[in-house]
Amino acid sequence: MSRLVVVTNRIAPVGEGGPPQGGLAVAVLEALKEHGGVWLGWSGKIVETLPDKPRIRRYRNNLTVVELDLTQAEYDTYYLGYANGTLWPAFHYRLDLMEFSRPNLDGYSAVNRRFARALDGLLQPGDRVWVHDYHLIPLASELRALDISLRLGFFLHTPFPVTQVLLGVPWHRNLVEHLTAYDVIGFQTDRDVAAFADYLASEKHGQVGPDGEGEAFGRKFQVQAFPISIETSSMIKQAVDMEDSPQVRRLKAALRGRRLLIGVDRLDYSKGLVRRIRAVERLFAVHPQFRSAVTFMQIAPATRGELHQYASIRSELEQHAGRINGAYADYDWMPIRYISRSYSRRTLAGFYRASAIGLVTPLIDGMNLVAKEYVACQDPTDPGVLVLSRFAGAAQELDGALIVNPYDFEAVGDALAGALEMPLDERRDRHRVLLDRLKRWDVTVWRRAFEAALAA
Ligand code: ADP
Ligand code: F6P
Secondary structure, three states, X not given: OOOEEEEEEEOOOOOOOOOOOOHHHHHHHHHHHOOOEEEEEEEEEEEOOOOOOOEEEEEOOOEEEEEEEEEHHHHHHHHHHHHHHHHHHXXXXXXXXXXXXXXXXXXXXXXXHHHHHHHHOOOOOOOEEXXXXXXXXXXXXXXXXXXXXXOEEEEOOOOOXXXXXXXXXXXXXXHHHHHOOOOEEEEOOHHHHHHHHXXXXXXXXXXXXXXXXXXXXXXXXXXXXXOOOOOHHHHHHHHHHHXXXXXXXHHHHHHOOOEEEEEEOOOOHHHOHHHHHHHHHHHHHHOHHHOOOEEEEEEOOOOOOOOHHHHHHHHHHHHHHHHHHHHHOEOOEOOEEEEOOOOOHHHHHHHHHOOOEEEEOOOOEOOOHHHHHHHHOOOOOOXXXXXXXXOEHHHHOOOOOEEEOOOXXXXXXXXXXXXXXXXXXXHHHHXXXXXXXXXXXXXXXXXXXXXXXXXX
């Protein structure tokens, strides 16, 4: 059987404890569990001198992990600089936060070249190579320059921005040309496919046909939406297993019978956390019956802390949480709990199940797996309600959720009141529809769909 070779910037800690953070690592690990394969990416280490060869670790289930280190200069230019200082804000519609410098772009290109050379030494005839996310867009061009003619696929976990936004990104034409060096270009939603097709057409580089067959820069490729998903059955099982765990019992004891609203995110400006907390403030201000009756728990570990765009989010959130707690707390009730650490997936599953509302309100998000995890973890006989931003990719599939505009935090606050008052029958009906979708389209179906396109 031909091997699946996955390339990502970050490799999740495999079998070494420590929960992976970020939808990409979570989904890739689950995708590789089935048949094994090779996973190449950055080790997470920054070194003074690069080793001669990548470190190769072999795990159970025929999984081989190939780790590459970065130098400080590579980390600063490739990861912090161009990937997370230029592309991430731009792809999340924040051109105001985007920064650009030539040395960062050079670093980005050089690391892609180095990843390609490392891969070149490992690839075997028949391998299917699946590259992930905005850090590694030029990888296919670098592999083609090394005469590699294997089928190459790319999946973008973030949104693909509309043309007017993409045009603001320095080097946008090269980025899109690099994308077209892949045989299959996968996006999260049809909206992203349409944005990509629109860019090609309006910049007169090529076109995408009705069945996703694309042609641009003298190349042919397939473009398609593959909405990423979760391992639904194992998530359900974990939630059931954890229902009576010490962690969930302690959480419930601390809540003293109050209902729980939960948010789980990396501490990223795209996640809409400040507006979310203001929506909760609105709930307490305008719907006083919920004071002392519900608690909002936001779990948000820091991410990409060296970038100044991330520096103020935490203090801003803490300020709002402090202000709201100051205004509404009572001697036996704290309205908002802000937690900046990670939890294991099992513990999170238990926390989701214990929550009456899952609050997922990004200003924009490629997909958002937390929304799907929350649904999978509910008790079908007494499910909680998912309050979901219309700007999360997940909203395209999960229309049984309460869909909100995250910019209108007053309306979100009112939607929270509606969710807390929703009759059991309606909660069950909505949950059934959502769970049905997640059972039919889980991470395995996602991976198979992409692999089928890559093999075609
Ligand atoms: P992103 O990829 O932008 O981080 P997603 O919602 O798609 O957003 O994926 C986040 C993933 O990381 C989910 O699987 C979620 O369970 C996990 N995660 C996020 N925050 C935490 C946390 N504090 N502890 C453990 N896992 C987390
Ligand atoms: O899923 C989006 C994503 O940017 C992944 O590419 C990334 O691995 C994850 O979020 C976490 O971010 P980082 O690797 O920068 O900590």
